[in-house]
Amino acid sequence: MIISRPAVPHRQRGAVLIVSLIMLAVLTLFVISMIKTSIIELKIGGSSQTAALNLAAADSALDNFLALNGGRFAPGWLTLVGAQGPVAGSFNYTTANSAYGALGSSVVVTAVQLSCGAWSQIGTMFGAMSLQAVQFDLAAVATGGLGTAGTAVVHQGIQAAAPGGSCV
Secondary structure (H helix, E strand, O other): OOOOOOOOOOOOOOOHHHHHHHHHHHHHHHHHHHHHHHHHHHHHHHHHHHHHHHHHHHHHHHHHHHHHHHHOOOOHHHHHHHHOOOOOOOOOOOOOOOOOHHHOOOEEEEEEEEEEEOOOOOOOOOOOOOOOEEEEEEEEEEEEEOOOOOOEEEEEEEEEEOOOOOOO
């Protein structure tokens, strides 16, 4: 007859506990690192969205300015007032009157007459009826957007024909 002995418990040293605690600490550090990375990516995404909104707002303001003032570009046009000058209110687009106002963008459009002279694309023209050309630089600066201080600047060049002798 075989006599079985009762099993004597071996003294446990806790190796599994220590290994599992080390793995838990490593996983915790990994999760913290991933959270910080995702926060940075969200900030980058928000900045990109703000930049895109400001660029769209500036481009829209230039399009609106050109639509309101189309056909009016002439030498000295910027200094005129009334029906001959720029349309009132076409230089400023604030959060109150802009399509992008709900997003917090405000746009300021500036126009500068660069030059006025002979129109070289047509060829050599002589006499009082020879056409001249006037060039303008339109710049739209959009700021704000979604509560941030981002800025976008868009330039647009305009060249218009002018009657002979109108460039002084």
